Amino acid sequence: MSEEKKTSIKKIRSAGPMRDLMADYFRELDEAAKTGSAKVAWCTSVGPAELLRAFGFRVYFPENHGAMLGSTRVASDLIPAANAIGYSPDICSYLTSDIGSWLRKSTPLTKAYGMATVPKPDVLVYNTNQCRDVQDWLSYYARELRVPICGIQTPRSLGDIAQHHVDDLMAQHKALVPLLEQVSGKRFDIDALRETVASSYRCTTLWKRVLRTATHVPAPVTFFDDTIHMGPAVVLRGDERAVRYYEGLAAELEERIRDKVAAVDGEAHRLYWEGMPVWGKLREHAELFMARRTCVVASTYCNSWIFEALANKDPFEAMARAYAELFIVRNEAFKEGYLERMVRDYGIGGIIYHDAKTCPNNSNNRYGMPGRLASKLKIPYVVVNGDLNDLRLYSEEQARTQFEALVEQL
Numbered sequence: 001m002s003e004e005k006k007t008s009i010k011k012i013r014s015a016g017p018m019r020d021l022m023a024d025y026f027r028e029l030d031e032a033a034k035t036g037s038a039k040v041a042w043c044t045s046v047g048p049a050e051l052l053r054a055f056g057f058r059v060y061f062p063e064n065h066g067a068m069l070g071s072t073r074v075a076s077d078l079i080p081a082a083n084a085i086g087y088s089p090d091i092c093s094y095l096t097s098d099i100g101s102w103l104r105k106s107t108p109l110t111k112a113y114g115m116a117t118v119p120k121p122d123v124l125v126y127n128t129n130q131c132r133d134v135q136d137w138l139s140y141y142a143r144e145l146r147v148p149i150c151g152i153q154t155p156r157s158l159g160d161i162a163q164h165h166v167d168d169l170m171a172q173h174k175a176l177v178p179l180l181e182q183v184s185g186k187r188f189d190i191d192a193l194r195e196t197v198a199s200s201y202r203c204t205t206l207w208k209r210v211l212r213t214a215t216h217v218p219a220p221v222t223f224f225d226d227t228i229h230m231g232p233a234v235v236l237r238g239d240e241r242a243v244r245y246y247e248g249l250a251a252e253l254e255e256r257i258r259d260k261v262a263a264v265d266g267e268a269h270r271l272y273w274e275g276m277p278v279w280g281k282l283r284e285h286a287e288l289f290m291a292r293r294t295c296v297v298a299s300t301y302c303n304s305w306i307f308e309a310l311a312n313k314d315p316f317e318a319m320a321r322a323y324a325e326l327f328i329v330r331n332e333a334f335k336e337g338y339l340e341r342m343v344r345d346y347g348i349g350g351i352i353y354h355d356a357k358t359c360p361n362n363s364n365n366r367y368g369m370p371g372r373l374a375s376k377l378k379i380p381y382v383v384v385n386g387d388l389n390d391l392r393l394y395s396e397e398q399a400r401t402q403f404e405a406l407v408e409q410l
């Protein structure tokens with residue numbers, strides 16, 4: 001058994017402003033859906049949020065709701081309701097828990113923000129860059145609520161992004177405009193889109209600065225903190241309030257570095273988390289590693305909201321490139337190179353691969369990558385079976401044993 005130390009998770013001051021910001025975001029959505037003061041668009045997490053915001057839509061992200069269902073540990077109880085109407089227990093558990101939540105008329109938004117229900121959409125917009133499940137997920141609501149749906153089909157498993165990919169994706173983004181004009185009742189304004197993309201780029205740059213603070217030894221922040229603080233980067237990119245929030249968070253973490261404050265006291269080991277978080281077990285995982293003076297300093301998941309290509313002057317090209325360059329869209333060779341760079345940049349001593357049963361798209365252990373990288377990088381790894389939301393697919397005992405075995409090898 002590795003050395004275990006009694007310790008507690010260090011509070012990040014910015015958590016207060018973040019809670020206020022998220023509360024404002026949900027209040028505005030609720031108000032828009034109830035009163036019609038603004039139109040509501042549902043968007044997939046790496047969908048064209050900037051385009052929607054440029055039309056003045058309040059933008060809601062079902063995956064964010066999925067993560068709430070996971071972290072509040074109600075997902076496993078709701079999934080069977082979606083299974084009962086034909087959605088397999090093997091497909092995305094964000095999808096099944098979210099549809100289960102809809103069918104059971106039960107959402108954690110009620111307790112957290114006093115919302116009776118999720119905000120009803122006026123339009124549903126997806127990008128299949130991450131998986132096909134998102135299209136099927138929003139299609140359910142399109143049928144159920146008789147709401148128009150549109151989206152972007154992105155090719156997967158890309159190596160280099162070629163100009164023909166970009167041209168096709170730009171054309172697909174532009175093709176969304178007529179429907180969005182019709183639903184929003186507004187003419188498309190290229191300047192509004194430019195401003196929104198520029199704001200989104202400022203947000204992403206600051207989010208990167210936040211994540212990169214963990215290249216410092218000891219790290220001022222952990223992956224488990226990042227999963228909480230990424231909220232505004234997901235749901236409010238393109239809104240200046242997210243920019244202001246990350247200015248504060250980045251400054252706080254840089255202050256921790258100057259004051260020699262570590263997220264994990266006596267940090268002895270540094271790990272990388274590949275794959276989805278187990279949302280219902282974040283606190284347990286954070287405490288388990290902290291007690292072993294181990295900091296999970298970086299992850300593919302949190303880095304997925306860094307969109308460098310949003311710097312492009314043409315807002316359509318910016319979005320087309322940004323949402324095609326994502327890790328999840330790329331081929332094995334790209335992913336291996338990416339992980340190698342992360343291991344080097346963050347001084348990683350070992351890798352945890354989370355094999356999420358219901359999300360093959362974010363489980364990168366299934367085609368030999370852990371073995372190939374281990375022999376190249378000479379660092380240990382572990383593959384933990386589990387799931388993002390369905391805790392029936394996760395064994396606490398087994399995971400704990402595996403985490404401890406990995407730390408022992410470091």
Ligand code: SF4
Nearest residue numbers: 092130131133359361
């Ligand atoms: S990428 Fe995975 S977790 Fe995300 S929506 Fe698709 S299947 Fe679900």
